[in-house]
Amino acid sequence: MPIERNLVHAQRHIRTLALATACAEMGARLRTIQLLTGLAPSHLQRLFRQPLEGPRRGRHPDSREWYHTANLLCRTEASIVVALYRRLASRGIDPPNALVGAYRHYLSSCRSVPRITFDRAFDLVAHTAGRWLVSSRSFSVFTCPHCHSEYLTGLSLAPTSNHECPFCKLLKRYACDPRVRAAYPLRAAPTNPQTLWIHACGPGYRCRS
Numbered sequence: 001m002p003i004e005r006n007l008v009h010a011q012r013h014i015r016t017l018a019l020a021t022a023c024a025e026m027g028a029r030l031r032t033i034q035l036l037t038g039l040a041p042s043h044l045q046r047l048f049r050q051p052l053e054g055p056r057r058g059r060h061p062d063s064r065e066w067y068h069t070a071n072l073l074c075r076t077e078a079s080i081v082v083a084l085y086r087r088l089a090s091r092g093i094d095p096p097n098a099l100v101g102a103y104r105h106y107l108s109s110c111r112s113v114p115r116i117t118f119d120r121a122f123d124l125v126a127h128t129a130g131r132w133l134v135s136s137r138s139f140s141v142f143t144c145p146h147c148h149s150e151y152l153t154g155l156s157l158a159p160t161s162n163h164e165c166p167f168c169k170l171l172k173r174y175a176c177d178p179r180v181r182a183a184y185p186l187r188a189a190p191t192n193p194q195t196l197w198i199h200a201c202g203p204g205y206r207c208r209s
């Protein structure tokens with residue numbers, strides 16, 4: 001029994017280190033990694049003491065005001081990251097690995113420089129789910145009645161039309177806004193832009209962490 005317990009402990013620690021490494025590879029700050037893994041700051045500093053593109057330090061982003069003033073493309077991608085996270089979490093994947101899997105899929109789908117950093121994704125999910133660094137939710141996820149995309153909205157808001165949907169706005173601007181076309185250069189105007197991002201995260205998708 002002691003040997004089995006030791007093995008279980010070792011396997012759990014290895015999985016935690018793998019999670020920390022995956023976060024670091026995607027540019028997470030040390031504090032984000034600490035909150036996701038539960039590893040002590042001193043342990044993380046020893047682990048990443050000589051990183052090439054190591055975890056960033058500095059102030060953690062706060063998305064509560066940011067989201068409502070961000071431009072359309074940032075709000076669209078923020079909603080996509082949270083939708084991907086919710087999809088993986090709903091399948092029973094634990095929240096830290098669901099975040100890593102969602103962000104990895106988001107990065108693989110980006111056709112230009114990602115507008116959402118890993119720390120931002122962490123903060124968006126935290127404020128939507130009310131976990132990690134926050135005790136209460138600041139966002140809810142609303143399904144657009146027109147295009148059926150899921151997007152972030154304020155907690156107290158209950159839109160009755162698609163007038164706030166960033167995906168409907170994206171489609172409307174696609175033909176006339178070169179910034180929107182530049183963000184999706186290889187795709188014709190999609191009928192549902194969120195579907196394009198999430199499609200590869202369907203039933204056959206596997207979280208690699």
Ligand SMILES: [Zn+2]
Pocket residue numbers: 144145146147148149162165166167168169
């Ligand atoms: Zn819509």
